[in-house]
Amino acid sequence: MADIETAKLTFGDKVIDLPIMKPSVGPDVIDIRKLYAQGDVFTYDPGFTSTASCSSTITYIDGDKGELLYRGYPIEELADKSHFLECCYLLLYGELPSAAELEDFEARVTRHTMLHEQMQYFFRGFRRDAHPMAIMVGVVGAMSAFYHDSTDIGDPWQREVASIRMIAKMPTIAAWAFKYSIGQPFVYPKNSLDYSGNFLHMCFSVPAEDYVVDPILSRAMDRIMMLHADHEQNASTSTVRLASSSGANPFASIAAGIACLWGPAHGGANQACLEMLQEIGTVDRIPEYIARAKDKDDPFRLMGFGHRVYKNFDPRAKVMKQSADEVLGLLGIDNNETLKVAKELEKIALEDPYFVDKKLYPNVDFYSGIILEAMGFPTSMFTPIFALSRTVGWISQWKEMITDPEQRIGRPRQRYIGAPRREYTEIEDR
Numbered sequence: 240m241a242d243i244e245t246a247k248l249t250f251g252d253k254v255i256d257l258p259i260m261k262p263s264v265g266p267d268v269i270d271i272r273k274l275y276a277q278g279d280v281f282t283y284d285p286g287f288t289s290t291a292s293c294s295s296t297i298t299y300i301d302g303d304k305g306e307l308l309y310r311g312y313p314i315e316e317l318a319d320k321s322h323f324l325e326c327c328y329l330l331l332y333g334e335l336p337s338a339a340e341l342e343d344f345e346a347r348v349t350r351h352t353m354l355h356e357q358m359q360y361f362f363r364g365f366r367r368d369a370h371p372m373a374i375m376v377g378v379v380g381a382m383s384a385f386y387h388d389s390t391d392i393g394d395p396w397q398r399e400v401a402s403i404r405m406i407a408k409m410p411t412i413a414a415w416a417f418k419y420s421i422g423q424p425f426v427y428p429k430n431s432l433d434y435s436g437n438f439l440h441m442c443f444s445v446p447a448e449d450y451v452v453d454p455i456l457s458r459a460m461d462r463i464m465m466l467h468a469d470h471e472q473n474a475s476t477s478t479v480r481l482a483s484s485s486g487a488n489p490f491a492s493i494a495a496g497i498a499c500l501w502g503p504a505h506g507g508a509n510q511a512c513l514e515m516l517q518e519i520g521t522v523d524r525i526p527e528y529i530a531r532a533k534d535k536d537d538p539f540r541l542m543g544f545g546h547r548v549y550k551n552f553d554p555r556a557k558v559m560k561q562s563a564d565e566v567l568g569l570l571g572i573d574n575n576e577t578l579k580v581a582k583e584l585e586k587i588a589l590e591d592p593y594f595v596d597k598k599l600y601p602n603v604d605f606y607s608g609i610i611l612e613a614m615g616f617p618t619s620m621f622t623p624i625f626a627l628s629r630t631v632g633w634i635s636q637w638k639e640m641i642t643d644p645e646q647r648i649g650r651p652r653q654r655y656i657g658a659p660r661r662e663y664t665e666i667e668d669r
């Protein structure tokens with residue numbers, strides 16, 4: 240044991256040796272699993288800013304360098320050379336596929352794009368004005384009631400089938416949530432199209448007309464999906480891991496992840512960001528909003544700015560910005576009012592000492608909403624698109640967790656600050 244590096248924790252008359260775990264890249268990790276048993280103390284880390292909740296081989300982020308790697312490959316290179324389904328394969332299985340492996344994977348995903356016909360009635364039970372994320376949480380959770388043959392998490396084959404089903408069906412679910420909200424008929428998937436083209440087809444085609452997918456738009460959509468595919472132990476991924484640590488089935492666990500993603504501090508930021516840009520409305524009102532963002536007594540935050548991990552720049556934002564320029568150029572809307580506000584806000588915030596000192600940079604959601612709006616999506620669809628893109632990440636992390644011998648049910652402890660034990664007071668004595 241002598242060659243194991245340890246950290247020493249000294250408090251009171253206790254000295255506890257804590258093993259140091261080495262990563263392949265990134266900071267060392269102090270193993271505190273025995274701390275409570277040996278020292279009768281807990282650690283305190285709300286928001287898990289200094290806590291590694293698992294060992295993982297999937298995604299690596301260096302927040303200071305602004306680096307994001309999927310299985311070791313930089314996101315910029317993947318965004319340039321790869322495509323979403325190839326990234327899905329990489330995230331799920333750990334290596335880039337050979338041509339034959341990719342063909343087989345694409346065929347498997349493509350053959351699962353349809354939903355059980357009965358699921359239509361599930362959609363139809365919602366109010367037309369339901370938020371598509373509300374529909375997605377419900378429908379994805381309900382998949383466990385439709386696909387009984389892939390809910391046994393102890394069976395590797397069932398896990399594989401559940402994974403493919405979720406990747407394949409999520410665009411159909413998101414597109415149908417959209418169609419339902421605008422009162423148009425559901426459009427069935429078209430398997431001759433690629434993954435992102437098929438999603439655009441299900442969102443924008445109507446039975447009355449032919450719809451041709453623009454390759455630049457489907458490439459931009461594919462990029463949005465790649466950039467959002469995984470992001471190590473973020474809030475929704477940790478939610479999926481925590482939910483499934485109890486042995487919950489994968490559909491229920493992914494539904495929990497979707498619920499978490501919905502929040503405006505996480506995936507809901509792309510909707511909140513575009514709504515904020517629209518609320519600002521004109522460039523001359525930007526200073527008022529910057530002042531509000533800096534005001535400690537005002538809960539307002541500049542949506543699309545800041546990140547828990549990236550403290551220099553968000554590498555996804557760089558790629559997304561380039562995509563935004565391409566898409567807006569193609570659609571000839573490179574100078575609308577929202578875009579003008581976005582560009583000016585970005586410029587002002589990047590020069591303002593408050594944002595510079597706190598290292599608050601535009602994140603991926605600052606640009607993704609601009610592209611999605613230009614494509615014709617309402618703001619309420621932004622977070623569902625994030626959800627369908629992140630599904631592969633959630634599933635890859637879930638699969639990794641299920642086969643991790645160190646995995647246990649997630650059960651954080653607390654610092655109790657409530658009343659100590661006291662006697663019950665009879666009602667007439669209160």
Ligand code: CMC
Binds near residue numbers: 532544545547548602
């Ligand atoms: N506008 C104004 N001030 C901000 C902002 C912002 N967007 N973000 C952080 N700050 C300030 C914050 O008030 C705090 O100031 P102080 O130190 O004086 O108290 C400081 O910067 C540090 O903020 P924090 O809340 O401790 O940072 P965090 O790591 O807990 O939160 C965040 C990260 C992303 C939740 C936060 O930056 C935020 O709310 N941003 C806006 C929402 C957003 O765009 N979210 C999308 C994230 S990227 C997509 C994803 O991965 O889901």
